[in-house]
Amino acid sequence: MREISTAESHDLAVVGTGVIGALTAYYACRREPGLRILLVSHGSRGHGATALSAGFDTPTGRDAAQRELALRSTTLFAKLAGELPGLPRRDLPVHWIVARSGATALDATLADGSRTTPVDADRHQALSRVFPGLRVGGDQVLLSTAPMAVGGPRALADLLLDQVLDRPGNTLAEGFRVTGIRRDGRRLELVGADGSVLTAFRTVVAPGPWALEGPVADAAQARGARVKKVVAFHVLTPPPPGAPALVFEDEDAFLLPDEAGGRWILSITSPDWDRGPDGPLAIGPHDRALALALLDRHVPGFVPHLTGGRVFSDCFTPGHLPIVDTTDVPGVVMAIGGSGSGYRLAPALAEQALTLLYGRTTAP
Ligand SMILES: Cc1cc2nc3c(=O)[nH]c(=O)nc-3n(C[C@H](O)[C@H](O)[C@H](O)COP(=O)(O)OP(=O)(O)OC[C@H]3O[C@@H](n4cnc5c(N)ncnc54)[C@H](O)[C@@H]3O)c2cc1C
Numbered sequence: 001m002r003e004i005s006t007a008e009s010h011d012l013a014v015v016g017t018g019v020i021g022a023l024t025a026y027y028a029c030r031r032e033p034g035l036r037i038l039l040v041s042h043g044s045r046g047h048g049a050t051a052l053s054a055g056f057d058t059p060t061g062r063d064a065a066q067r068e069l070a071l072r073s074t075t076l077f078a079k080l081a082g083e084l085p086g087l088p089r090r091d092l093p094v095h096w097i098v099a100r101s102g103a104t105a106l107d108a109t110l111a112d113g114s115r116t117t118p119v120d121a122d123r124h125q126a127l128s129r130v131f132p133g134l135r136v137g138g139d140q141v142l143l144s145t146a147p148m149a150v151g152g153p154r155a156l157a158d159l160l161l162d163q164v165l166d167r168p169g170n171t172l173a174e175g176f177r178v179t180g181i182r183r184d185g186r187r188l189e190l191v192g193a194d195g196s197v198l199t200a201f202r203t204v205v206a207p208g209p210w211a212l213e214g215p216v217a218d219a220a221q222a223r224g225a226r227v228k229k230v231v232a233f234h235v236l237t238p239p240p241p242g243a244p245a246l247v248f249e250d251e252d253a254f255l256l257p258d259e260a261g262g263r264w265i266l267s268i269t270s271p272d273w274d275r276g277p278d279g280p281l282a283i284g285p286h287d288r289a290l291a292l293a294l295l296d297r298h299v300p301g302f303v304p305h306l307t308g309g310r311v312f313s314d315c316f317t318p319g320h321l322p323i324v325d326t327t328d329v330p331g332v333v334m335a336i337g338g339s340g341s342g343y344r345l346a347p348a349l350a351e352q353a354l355t356l357l358y359g360r361t362t363a364p
Contacts, residue, residue, distance in 0.1 A: 009187050010038035010171070012357075013200035015178050015215065017041040018050035019343055020206040020335050022157040023350035025164045031354065036169040038200055040190065042177035042210070045161060046154060049208045049277070049338065052310045053153040054232050054265050056245065056256050057344035058094065060109040065321055066341075067111040069348040074111070076347030077149070084159060088152030092257070093244035095119060095127065096143045097136055097298060103143065106249055116143035130243055131255070132301020140250075148245070150256060153343040173198060181205075181215045181332050188331055190215070204353045205327075206335045208342070209277040209313040216334040219327045223336075224318040229272040230340055231283055233291050233309035235264035235302045246299070253294055255302075264302065266291055266309070269340075277313040287311075314338050324352040333357050 014025045017039050025037050041047065059074045061067030081087045096116060098106050107115050119127065119142040127142070128134040136142045164170050177193040181203060190198045209227050211220040239257030247254040252269040268290050275281060288306070295302045317323050317337030322345055324335045335353045338345070 008036075009199040009201060010169075011035045011201050013038040013040060013188070013190055013198065013203040014206065015040045015190070015203060016048070016206035016208060017045040017157065017161060017172070018048040018206060018208045019053070019153050019157045019346045020208070020338070020349055020353075021204070022050075022160040022164070023346050024204050024206060024335070024353050025170075026160040027350050027354055029164055029167060029170075031358070033167070034169075037164060037171075038198060039161065039164065039170070039172045040176050040178060040198065041172070041174050042193075044174055045172060046158070049230070049312050049314050049342065050153045050157050052232075052312045053343045054256055054267055055151040055153045055343050056254060056267070057089075057149040057151060058247065059111045059148065059344070061111050062109065062320060066319075066345075067109070069322070069345045070111040072348035072351070073345050076351065077151075080347070084163075087159070088155040089149055090151075091147040091149055093242075094145050094148045094247060095244055096145065096247045096249050097140055098143060098249035100139055100141050102250060103141055106143070110145065112146075114146055116145050118142070119144055127244070127246075130240060131246055131299045133299060135298050135300065137297070150245070151343065178205075178215045181329050183329055183331065188329065202331045202333075202357050204333050204335060204357065206350075206353070207315075208338065209315050211315040211334075211336040212276065215332075216327055216336065219325075219334060220315070220323075220336050223323050223325075225323070225337055226273060226316050227276050227313050228316050228340075229270040229275040229281060229311060230314045231268055231270045231287050231309060231311050233266040233268065233283070233288075233306055234261075235266050235295075235305045236262075236307045237264065237302065237305040238262040239264055248294060248298060251294055255299065266295070266302075266306070268294065275313050279313075281311050281313060283309055283311050314340055314342065316340070322349055324349055324356065326356055331357070
């Protein structure tokens with residue numbers, strides 16, 4: 001016979017302690033400080049895409065909906081910085097290499113309506129010292145935007161979870177894999193893989209790349225969600241203080257300075273679809289070939305320093321537009337499809353999830 005937890009039901013369960021789950025729980029506490037929150041992770045609380053995320057935040061969007069999420073997240077990140085001293089996040093200059101014919105389209109992606117500006121010869125020369133051998137193709141241009149941001153997604157999630165768990169009545173259940181959620185009268189039962197049950201009155205499921213196998217698997221599949229490998233290489237040479245990021249817009253890739261780590265992070269777009277987070281995930285020779293070709297084209301001086309990196313999986317939704325929606329079970333909302341941008345869009349996604357559950361009461 002299955003075991004039923006005798007513990008009192010929590011008001012809100014948040015399945016997932018990545019950046020989206022952590023923000024959801026934090027905002028829920030802010031809206032209603034007395035709310036009793038149950039955090040659930042099938043691994044340790046730091047396990048997931050967030051732990052390996054590069055944390056680059058370009059407030060851009062492929063379409064109006066994504067731009068709205070980006071803009072709202074920028075506002076919410078600024079609020080968070082005011083509330084939480086030591087928020088792991090800083091501004092950095094950003095430059096872009098893009099096809100001359102794509103410059104207008106790039107402008108259109110900027111969520112705040114700002115525009116790119118051409119990089120002049122002096123700045124180009126200065127950038128060549130930071131990005132050794134910097135090459136811009138004959139049909140390409142080198143552009144600047146206003147500063148953007150880089151954060152520490154894992155440190156952010158930790159900071160937020162600490163805040164939530166410091167409050168009496170809030171609990172973290174680690175190592176509890178939710179296989180299904182069903183309604184029993186007013187309560188929701190979160191059924192664990194071992195048959196045990198946790199209960200809450202409402203639930204947000206933010207499962208990251210596990211979206212296709214947990215309690216919202218059917219809903220995620222029905223909405224066209226898939227999983228894909230995400231790869232970020234390390235370039236083992238220290239960036240100078242204040243170094244900018246360089247985005248290769250046409251290749252969907254970027255170089256990000258990791259000053260604390262004494263290296264650069266080179267994020268590329270892996271073509272490896274349907275790679276879940278529990279499968280064997282490794283940086284393969286074809287990933288390296290892609291990264292080397294990119295560096296060879298644009299920053300050949302970095303080629304000898306390309307060594308190792310980080311690899312995980314993320315959930316991608318059609319149009320790379322995350323989905324925050326209700327599910328078939330009343331009182332259960334899912335927030336899925338970080339689509340390689342789940343850190344930078346997380347505040348708006350968390351806010352939307354709570355608005356769906358509780359209505360637009362007080363802003364986070
Ligand atoms: C290498 C890499 C680089 C990236 N770089 C960037 C970047 O520069 N900028 C950016 O914006 N985004 C980036 N991303 C994407 C971003 O990190 C993710 O979209 C985001 O972290 C997803 O957060 P999440 O909270 O949804 O999921 P996760 O962080 O994966 O957390 C999922 C949580 O759900 C829990 N869970 C899942 N299923 C269950 C279940 N059935 N029962 C109980 N618990 C469950 C897990 O235990 C975990 O706690 C990157 C991703 C990777 C992998």
